[in-house]
Amino acid sequence: MKDIDTMTGASPQFISLYDAEQMHALIDTVPDAMVITDQQGRIRSFSSGASEMFDYAEEDLLGENISILMTSPDRERHDLYMQEYLKTGKAKIIGVGRVMTARHRDGSTFPIKLDIGEFNSGAQRGFVGFIRDLTESRKTERELHTLQSELAHVSRISSMGSLATSLAHELNQPLTAVANYAHSAQDLLADPSPETLELVREALDQCAAEALRAGQIVHRLRDFIKRGETERQIVSLGRIIQEASALALMNGDGKGVDFETGLDPAADKVIVDPVQLQQVVFNLIRNALEAMLESRHKQLRVRTQRKDPGFAQVSIIDSGPGLDQKIAERLFHPFNSTKSDGMGIGLSICHSIVQSHEGKIWVEPSSLGGTAFHFTVPLAETDND
Incomplete structure (x- = not known):
């Protein structure tokens, strides 16, 4: 793990020569958004790039918890993550770049690339977050190259x-x-x-x-x-959903959508082909977004939960117009589509991938008034299970 002194190439003595105003001027030269927090997660500095990205003035957020910029479930769990890290030293995201979803001031969500570093300078300890908006970035393709190349068969x-x-x-x-x-x-x-x-x-x-x-x-x-035989490994279901969600919400497609995830820790470790599982989540989220194009109030929920014996269930729930029962009965058949210009292949691929993992996929009316897609994949059983 790198601290801020290593990242900047400067010593604490060098940094201490800068007064607060000079330090802030230096922070504002960073091309990406930069946010500095104390060890409790309270915002201590908010760069001009961050202000432009999130539409908050720095004075609006000073002293606020950094979780205000997060989506669920990270927003609710952030303080627990911090307490666990300060107690055990075991980092979940610090020092590891990650593609995830952030929340704008107006409530809309957008994909970001987040890198976090820790700094210790004298008695002060805190964290620095470097945030890159992947919605409008000219380097989006490069940033998501790995994900997109693995998901290329969707295109x-x-x-x-x-x-x-x-x-x-x-x-x-x-x-x-x-x-x-x-x-x-x-x-x-x-x-x-x-x-x-x-x-x-x-x-x-x-x-x-x-x-x-x-x-x-x-x-x-x-x-x-077909991509080929599945290459299964033990992976985090939550991380797959975060990355697939960020990819699906690219190019502003999440604007105006009340998007929320609810991840069950007991259903996180699954044994799957991560690329193929991303394909399923990506396809279902894109379908939900397209279904809600004409909806006045757009809500999208992604939920996970443990389903015994030995399976995790993923649910993608939208507030769209719903499905006709006759269409729902044949929805996973090839060349059967609800779209006038659709080929009806995407859901058939999802069905094939889920079946190849010994899971099942089905659709039903959602509690939000639209459609709920559910599918199951095998859990990676451990000694603690």
């Missing part, structure tokens, strides 16, 4: 339009042949002589061969979409 769905045309053409040939052979067999059975029955058998053999050919075409489509 391949955009090519499904042209693929569907080719698919229809390829499937039309074997299916037409099946229909022709079936009609021929039907006509031949009008005169069931031994010679005719032999021809019927040949026609049915050709029907079977063409049906298998159509199946192979569908398998090629599945291989196109």
